[in-house]
Amino acid sequence: MKAKLIDWPTFIGALLLILLVSIPLVLFPEEGGKVVNAANEFMTGNFGILYLLVGLAAFAFLIFVAFSKNGHVKLGSEEAKKEFGTFSWAAMLFAAGIGSSILYWGMIEWAYYYQGPPFGITPGSKDAIEWASSYGMFHWGPIAWAIYTLPALPIAYFYYVRKKPVLKISESVRPVLGRYVDGPLGVVIDVLFMFGLMGGAGTTLALGAPMIAEGVHDLTGVPITMGLKAAIIFLCTIIFAISAYSGLNRGIKVLSDVNLWLAIFILVFIFLFGPTLFISETTFTSIGMIVDNFFHMATWLEPFGNLAGFTETGFPESWTIFYWAWWVVYAPFVGLFVARISRGRTIREMVLGTMIYGTLGCILFFGIMGNLGLYLQLTGNFDVIGFMNEYGAPAAIIQILHQLPMPNIIVALFTILAIIFLATTFDSSSYILAAVVQKEVQSEPLRWNRLFWAFTLCLLPLVLMLVGGLKTLQTASIVAGFPVIFIMFLLAWSFMKASNSDIQESRDYEEPTIHINRREILERIRKRNKKRSALEALQDKNLDKE
Template sequence: MTNRVIDWPTFIGALILLLLVTVPLIIFPEEGKLYVDAANTYVTTNFGVLYLLMGIAVFFFLVYVAFSENGRVKLGEKEERPEFNDFSWAGMLFCAGIGSSILYWATIEWAYYYQGPPFGIEPGSRQAIVWSSTYGIFHWGPIAWAIYTLPALPMAYFYYVRKSPVLKVSEATRPLIGKLADGPLGTLIDVLFIFGLLGGAGTTLALGTPMIAEGINRLTGLETNMIMNVGILAGVTLIFGISAYSGLRKGIKILSDLNLFLAFFLLAFMYVLGPTRFITETTTNSIGVLLDNFFHMSTWTEPFNRLGPFTKSGFPEAWTVFYWAWWLVYAPFVGLFVAKISRGRTIKQMILGTIIYGTIGSLLFFGVMGNYGLHLQLTGQLDVISILNNEGAPVAILDVISTLPWAPFIILIFTVLAIIFLATTFDSSSYILASVVQKEVADEPLRWNRLFWAFALCLLPLTLMFLGGLDTLQTASIVGGFPLIFIMIMLAWSFMKASNRDIEVSDQYKPKVINLNYKKILEKLRRGKKKQEPPQKGPVDAHFEEDDPNR
């Protein structure tokens, strides 16, 4: 049974690609790092504008789809209610898409912009302070969640409307590439997705593990070293391994709900007992600055700083392009996961819900945690920037948290939250990776398959952590994710082609929601095909190929 269900070319192809990338890095770490960094510089410098255009185009494309007829299509049966309530649904998509990285960057990202602001602004000036509290919200805002949402459209559509029991990126491009989705091209698309996700997971581990280790150090006094990092990875792996084994409705849902409750508690505690007025006013001001400058920030490329006497800061490549590339690497995974949990919702609800809930969640973290740290810096209570530059981000982050009342208790909450955030991202990742390497997923992927990818997600970054090559892997994943720009275009095109055709053929319209009975649509297409065929001698095969890209 297993041999028939597992898509072995994709399974083995993903592992081979990982070995081809990681083994040379292990054997020749210094030379490998130089080559990967050079490739990253080449891609972000020469194609950075492509990432920026992709980001804003995806955002406006999704807004169009949400308010078009396509957005009224329901993902499931006519009377079917959403499988998960709004709280659990929002919690699962947010935890899967963000992870412990948001605890890291929400607390400290402003400090980087304070020292190296955009638009040629003087570091540490009043304008630099304004932009330092705004740019993090932009990088984790609507465009980021739009990039996440796009792959969910065709995947959810084919899984719940066309009833295809396949959760693959290649399957979502079938209306465009036809039967090539079953061949080497389809396998390549899925393998690139898996490689990008495994590399992107290394980024999350690289940020989350030292931060958790520093939290444990503050609570227990234990030294932060490789042994502690291994112990953290082992503990996180055990948590998300159990969760992945338990499945979507038990393990992942429960873990995400717990995560959301702890996050709300931490943010409410910091907001109420911190500088409430400053946090409120600064966050409100940042929203206004973002709305005023959304297009400028989305398309800023420093074109004139490459020539003449002007100094090039490298800000767009170092921050905006890197973030769009990072979201892009994770996009097929988050899209697959959002598609899987969105049964019973309309496409409009899925699009707007993901972008709005995701943006609000990120806004709360950056607005409260970021502006709390900024307030400490501006009032002289804690020199966050000096600690960041001299002792590193994990120490600076925990120093910020330590200034709160009941510091040991809050550090405990923060550390547990970081562990669960990391676990929810990885159990969702292992669930989706297992789905991608199966030929079909009737309900949930095979348990042994989920567990295999749960441990694979941990062992590779752990090996590279011993060798000090984790930064190289995450950079390689960004470079490897470059082809995903074109795959995103294919996904958008495939969705529009398939849904427009189905809506055109179907006559089952409702005032607010379109319920597409795909069996009846296929029957209509079969009948139409029979009428168009010229009379033939002998029996006629009237079988309609569902995978025909020209239908």
């Protein structure tokens, strides 16, 4: 009976696509890598403007929706209470949307901008330093969270307002594509989303596992080998498999809460025992730079290249366009998850809450962790860039933490946080993958289904990491995610079409009802007054007789 709930074409299609891409990469890693990288360069080099347009359009669209009549719509009945408190809700959406990548890039991304700044600025200069502390916050800021939030609109609307127990991207574009989503086109949409999610999750794993391995090596002295990385992945798999199996309330919520409290403790510790004044002033200044240059940063594409004395840096393609492509690949997953946990909130609360809490969280990570490393570099207390270029970014991250008081404790907590962050991303991912391959989800996806995708998420990146093809899978997922740009447009269109139609129908229904009720009330008043007049006239007549 339960097997009938599975959408087998989507289930099998996603597995086949992953195998069709992965097996050639395992057998022919060099040739496959070259093909995928060439496709990625073609996409980002020729369609970069499209990615940047998607980012700006998503940001503007969501601001409009939040403050429009559509923003007042409640996800659920009028009596529905919020399924999760604000703290747990913010913790889950942040953990799902960011993962351990925020620990990696939040700590070290500035170093790349310091050496290769935007706008043709001289590396290591005063301007390069200012942009180094700002650009990471921009890349992980409002536009990133707007891209994440857009798919949540139609998904949450259909699930909670129209009461359709289906958590699928294809179902959310039904108002535009109609019955075509019931055929091969719907399967293709869902399969592409699942492939992109697996590749994106693989990227998170590729960044998280070496960083965790460095932490374990620093604490225990165990050499960093493929066996250690495999053991770390296995441990994370056990954690997120248990969490996903336990469900939203008993698993994912609890793990996300622990994750957020531990992150807050580490950030507060660094802020208080690190260069507090430098962190405060630099973060505040960076926010001002982003606000002042927001649209310049969001639209810069280096169009002049090497013409007319300009120097082409490749910065937009390597960073902004790459990040926007990465967010687009992840967006349907985060949107599905945010939609699922937002029952009882209005559209406005969901949109503004996701964008504000997500952005603030990223600002804190980049502002506190990133500026700690920048301070060490500028004061000469520790040559972060020199160490990173020689030993790699994961080793540099651990050495930055060693410049704080009680370094062993902080490194241990940081490593635990990275493991939990990795687990929270993957348990959310497996939960959503399981939901997408079911025909309907009344409360939660089937447990065996959640476990299956939990282990699939782990085993595939592990195999590719063993053959050195994980980065290629991530690049392949971004290439495959290119059609998601157009799906994002369909999602926005579907939401506006469905919500505007329902609002208009509601008004058409309510106005005649109000008019009829008012007319009935007036008629009753008129009849009552007529009876009263007749009664008074009869009383007067009796008095006359007396």
